[in-house]
Amino acid sequence: MKYVIIGNGVAGINSANEIRRRDTSAEITIISKESDHFFSRTALMYIFCGQMSQQDIEPFERDHYQRMNYKRVRDEVLRIDTNNKTIYLAKQNTIQYDRLLIASGSVGRLPGFLGEELDEVGNFVTWQNLEWLQEKAKTAKHACIIGGGLIGIETAEILLLAGINVSFIIREDWFWPIALNKNEGDLITEQMKHHSCDVYLKTDLQEIVERDGHVAGIKTKQGDEIDCDLIVFAIGVRPQTDWLKESGIVLDSSGGIVVNEFLQTNVDDVYAAGDCTSVVWFNNVRRPEQLWYTSRDQGKIAGGNITGDKQIYKRGMFYNSAKFFDLEYTTAGYVNFKLDNEADWYQHEQGTNYTQRITYLPDNTVIGFNFIGRRWDHRPLMKWINEKRTLDWVISHLHEANYDEECMPKFTPLTIAKEVQS
Amino acid sequence: MQSGLLSTYNSSARSRGAIGWIISALLFAFYLIIYFTGIFDPIAKSLGLGGKWDMYGVLYTIAIVGGGSYFLKIHGNSRYQRIRTLSLMFVQVIFAFSIPLVMQMFESKGFIFSLFWPLKLDYLSPAYILDYPILIIVYAFIGSLILVPIMTFLFGKRWYCSWVCGCGGLAETAGDPFRHLSNKRSKAWRFEQFSINFILLLAIATTALIIINWGLHHESSQGEWVTDHATFDLIASKIQGVYQFFVVALLSGVLGVGLYPLMGSRVWCRFFCPLAGLMGLIQKFGRFRITVKDDMCISCGNCSTYCEMGIDVRMYAQNNQSFKRASCVGCGMCAHICPRGVLRLENKWDFAPIQNDSNVDILDL
Numbered sequence: 001m002k003y004v005i006i007g008n009g010v011a012g013i014n015s016a017n018e019i020r021r022r023d024t025s026a027e028i029t030i031i032s033k034e035s036d037h038f039f040s041r042t043a044l045m046y047i048f049c050g051q052m053s054q055q056d057i058e059p060f061e062r063d064h065y066q067r068m069n070y071k072r073v074r075d076e077v078l079r080i081d082t083n084n085k086t087i088y089l090a091k092q093n094t095i096q097y098d099r100l101l102i103a104s105g106s107v108g109r110l111p112g113f114l115g116e117e118l119d120e121v122g123n124f125v126t127w128q129n130l131e132w133l134q135e136k137a138k139t140a141k142h143a144c145i146i147g148g149g150l151i152g153i154e155t156a157e158i159l160l161l162a163g164i165n166v167s168f169i170i171r172e173d174w175f176w177p178i179a180l181n182k183n184e185g186d187l188i189t190e191q192m193k194h195h196s197c198d199v200y201l202k203t204d205l206q207e208i209v210e211r212d213g214h215v216a217g218i219k220t221k222q223g224d225e226i227d228c229d230l231i232v233f234a235i236g237v238r239p240q241t242d243w244l245k246e247s248g249i250v251l252d253s254s255g256g257i258v259v260n261e262f263l264q265t266n267v268d269d270v271y272a273a274g275d276c277t278s279v280v281w282f283n284n285v286r287r288p289e290q291l292w293y294t295s296r297d298q299g300k301i302a303g304g305n306i307t308g309d310k311q312i313y314k315r316g317m318f319y320n321s322a323k324f325f326d327l328e329y330t331t332a333g334y335v336n337f338k339l340d341n342e343a344d345w346y347q348h349e350q351g352t353n354y355t356q357r358i359t360y361l362p363d364n365t366v367i368g369f370n371f372i373g374r375r376w377d378h379r380p381l382m383k384w385i386n387e388k389r390t391l392d393w394v395i396s397h398l399h400e401a402n403y404d405e406e407c408m409p410k411f412t413p414l415t416i417a418k419e420v421q422s
Numbered sequence: 423m424q425s426g427l428l429s430t431y432n433s434s435a436r437s438r439g440a441i442g443w444i445i446s447a448l449l450f451a452f453y454l455i456i457y458f459t460g461i462f463d464p465i466a467k468s469l470g471l472g473g474k475w476d477m478y479g480v481l482y483t484i485a486i487v488g489g490g491s492y493f494l495k496i497h498g499n500s501r502y503q504r505i506r507t508l509s510l511m512f513v514q515v516i517f518a519f520s521i522p523l524v525m526q527m528f529e530s531k532g533f534i535f536s537l538f539w540p541l542k543l544d545y546l547s548p549a550y551i552l553d554y555p556i557l558i559i560v561y562a563f564i565g566s567l568i569l570v571p572i573m574t575f576l577f578g579k580r581w582y583c584s585w586v587c588g589c590g591g592l593a594e595t596a597g598d599p600f601r602h603l604s605n606k607r608s609k610a611w612r613f614e615q616f617s618i619n620f621i622l623l624l625a626i627a628t629t630a631l632i633i634i635n636w637g638l639h640h641e642s643s644q645g646e647w648v649t650d651h652a653t654f655d656l657i658a659s660k661i662q663g664v665y666q667f668f669v670v671a672l673l674s675g676v677l678g679v680g681l682y683p684l685m686g687s688r689v690w691c692r693f694f695c696p697l698a699g700l701m702g703l704i705q706k707f708g709r710f711r712i713t714v715k716d717d718m719c720i721s722c723g724n725c726s727t728y729c730e731m732g733i734d735v736r737m738y739a740q741n742n743q744s745f746k747r748a749s750c751v752g753c754g755m756c757a758h759i760c761p762r763g764v765l766r767l768e769n770k771w772d773f774a775p776i777q778n779d780s781n782v783d784i785l786d787l
Contacts, residue, residue, distance in 0.1 A: 045427075056723050059723065296721075406754070
């Protein structure tokens, strides 16, 4: 049996491992245009700032491909013919497959402004983006980052560390409103300002200013004119599936590959996993997930299913974590999903940047948690949501979910006055 | 909760660049000179110190206090790191340096209370230890044979290796800038499992020889310390000399510190230290473990990179496996540096089997 996996990211390599686990004699080929070795995309920022080397961010030892007997092809896939089970490559000719797994991931979005094609404009998502940013950072004096999300704030952090001034242009009223409320967003904005990041809230990009074929600055709809020599768009990612348009594989409106609960596409013997895949969320909305751990889980399940397993991929309760400069963030459950009549219990520990927000319904059932500063274990939090615990019960048990480093001052929720917001 | 990002690899000294090799060469030269020549003796005397080893003690203490202060500047925002580092600095200044010095003023011999057998074979060597007052003899025996195993069972070997020990103290302070240079490959792990247990066996065998040989001596009618087993005596003292030369001088001194800028700061502790080997065996059955939060790891690799013992922490984290590893000294850097708060050092009365050295999925290596 000849398996071909398009993509050498977390979904691709995990699916390869699951195929190998089940079939020691299968011929497994991994095609990647990005890199020879699987690396952790989330760690690109650490290479930029010198915290880690290229090999440090590779989760498997380099002989993994050889030991697992994976054939690697470094090339770009131009298109596939699913009738003849043929993959057309840019440099080489073609590759045949018996079963195909698409894990082509996503790329940074560009909004479509005039001037985007300039060399000083880019994203920070792929290995090639990293090489580009490293090159630009050598000469850049002032960077504008457009878009108020996680990639944006991480890019701001490493550019500041490289001695580059940063203007962070955020369209929304506060930082990352999809995950944070105003208090939390303001806390993060303060943190950014503390690290000398120039934050522009409620600001829209209007124009990229060009001089002699180079970026000279930006203009905003609000009338700001900012001189800069580097622009990073951090306005999200989109599935890298342009090459699938003529393939007969169904894509959703965002370009995500539509799959069933077994991560199987509409075409026989073709599966998909990871960022490029559009799955049904807990609230019955279909869209790509684009998280590290969901890509990994999808890769594992698709890899098993392509060999004949029948595992169902079911997206459970939402949870995630992040880090904004020095501040850690943990979320679990349904925060900011705008369910009916939800209310928030919120506290800000005095003299710290630590906040806790608990979202609950009118019958006092807790449905979500949003925490900044301290570390939390999402497992008990999710258990409590499943058990439909009440707000009072959760508050009195909250310390059990605390996951701070040893020796940290103990979290004692009941000593702090209750503060309720709606 | 590390504050600010580290720019480790931007420095030639810290990424095996030319400066790193030069520092390594200088350290090698220094250790070879101090162990095998008397060149430093006149220098030490001109500084008012007793000899080269007193000078070494001063330099060692300065390195730990200076390096520790630098470490606190970078990682002191974590209370665990702060307390641990202050403990190392305190033990070095008081127990390893000042108390022996003061003892030397009043008695003829100093005693280091922060050392234990088998790191210091002398402490179970009758000829050496019986010279001391009875309280110190009792302390050396009970400390080495009862206190160390119990503390290790309760808290993991970290109570010693990254809170008390002098070798660990240097590694965690002046050696901290090099911690990421430890070898993370599974080959290094396999070598470590062999070498550390081999040296432990060697240490136990040498101690046994020393004790047996002492037992075979007796006081002659002229009041001399003699033996009727001259061949055994010769072999025993030869083996003791070989141990002293290869393990104590070469491995713990010359290689252990000389390789800091090339192979990280824990080469001695990880591959050779017999006390670390002994405590590692206990640690696998003890309370201490690193707990992994399920499905939160992003495989970034900060934990593995900054593990001075070369443990591939990420492998466990991305597989949702809490784990016990014999070599872990519990410095806590993996937990501290993790950007997603996945890892947590814990002591727990819970002995359900978890991932340890011997049950790793081959696919994951």
